[in-house]
Amino acid sequence: MPPLDLTRSARLSVAPMMDWTDRHCRAFHRCVSLTTLLYTEMVAAAALARGGAVHLLAFDAVEHPVALQLGGSEAEDLAVAARMGAERGYDEVNLNVGCPSDRVQSGRFGAVLMREPAHVARLCAAMREAVDVPVTVKCRIGVDEQEPREALPTLLEAVRAVGVERVTIHARKAWLDGLSPKENRDIPPLDYGLVHEMKAAFPDLHVSINGGLATLDAAAAEVERGLDGAMVGRAAYHDPAAVLLDADRRMHGAANPCAAPEDAAVAMIPHIEQHLAGGGRLHQVTRHMLGLFAGRPGARAWRRYLSERATDPDAGIGVLEAALAHVTRAAA
Template identity: 70%
Template sequence: MKRDEIDLRSAARLSVAPMMDWTDRHCRAFHRVMTRRTLLYTEMVVAAALVRGGARHLLAFDPAEHPVALQIGGSEPKELAEAARMGANEGYGEVNLNVGCPSDRVKSGCFGAVLMREPERVAAACAEMIAASSVPVTVKCRIGVDDQVSEEVLPDFLTRVRDAGVRQVTIHARKAWLKGLSPKENRDIPPLDYPLVHRMKAEFPDLSISINGGIATLDAAAEHLEGGLDGAMIGRAAYHDPASVLLRADSQIFGAEDPCERAEDAALRMRPYIARHLEAGGRLHDVTRHMLGLFTGRPGARTWRRTLSEGTGRKDAGLELFDAALEHVTLAAA
């Protein structure tokens, strides 16, 4: 699919969250064989790495990944604007600003969730990014951080980014506790407040609002859509159990035909991609590490994971190892 053939707003009905060290181009290629319609996101790319570090390779992606969005992190408006321009010129259909990540690395760089404390800076950055980008600029945020009162902070934040020109926001329905909780704990411990996000849609009908946090199934995503939200974003569940989330995404969420019937079909459709990657000098593990959860809950799943995990560490590991792992699953299902 080409970018101009895709309604990004429609694609955002279901999206796979940007996840550091996970949603790289190989992961996105794998997810795309299971769903043509779901919006995919890159890992967060630091604006400074693009603008000052010359790391243009971080923007590399295959047009077959569309619809795909670039997520960037930073806090300096001019730098973010230049990074957004670069992303748009590279061919991404959307540029998303990270205002939700609670990791120590982003806190020390004064971006991510800590920016919930500086809505004026976020709004200024969004305005600069919109002026520089030829594609939509969106925001992913939390409902607040630390001791902020979410019911007060979130409406003010949304007002400011909307007034800056943003038309689409994804809200992780948890606070981020920057003091006392690890990034992992921040994904589970702060309580979810789905009703607050739904109230924000009622209060800001002109914004396209997607919800994130704790959504693990297509049924749960559909429930939020039926409740009036414009989109649902699934994170770890789409990575750890991709077949259960993505194989029926196109039919259940978009009313379209699913490209794959079975997890086995998805594995076989990845074989030519893996072959090209190996021929280009890549390693099997680069791709298959994202596929370990493909047969979760199925007979043979443990052997599939073990074969790929243990064998792909060898530099000479090739398609024969992948085929052997898949054969174990096929025999277990027989």
């Protein structure tokens, strides 16, 4: 099958998740699915543009298609950061207009930008002028007392006017006053209907939905109902096999790279060996693999063995192989 373009890959994507979707997590997810669009953790534009933190842009070519998510509210910083990401090979640059954390609010970026659609449009315009790769937006349906049916189309109109062609909508409000970031992921009610309304109102926009999608079936159902894509977050991290193992066949009619979770574990060995050879530690990779056998016989032993042994300073591939043997014995 020929390489998929980003529009096609975005039929299914894994959400940017702080402390989770680092380069090792993305390499692992790519072993399980060749077509799913992957995102970095949110990277502060100022850290790149003014702090020179280029290490935050590290990724492996095997991760393609992969998008860089940026957070920021200064057009110059975002333009410089976007250019840095594009020059290093990222396929897309995404602007975070959805994160509700206190740190993000204090920096006037993330979900707080839902209140400033014209400013978001200026930021997107600056980024688009700086790069040739697509600039996209991930947002909420509104914040605090905003009326989503007013706030969301206003934002979409603004970014579409400056050339943004793809958006991902987390189908919940963000309550910046009164809820913690964790509570903001669960408490505000989901409004999938509104996201579908936005697709009908903006048929030229590629619209992906995010929020509460716990299975591949649920993600596929939203696409089958008329959306262009679905983005899965925590479920893809905690149970990657259930979400990603059959994703290439289900979403694209392509062959899945792994027939079973065991195959994905073995496929990660070259990446792990390269990481260890460079002075890295085993647990920096395997911490993202703990959910690989969720719901399977031996899953608890797999998690326990890796959690206890992978942190040893001299832990190597043998630890992974021993953990995998626990699963094999339990399945016998």
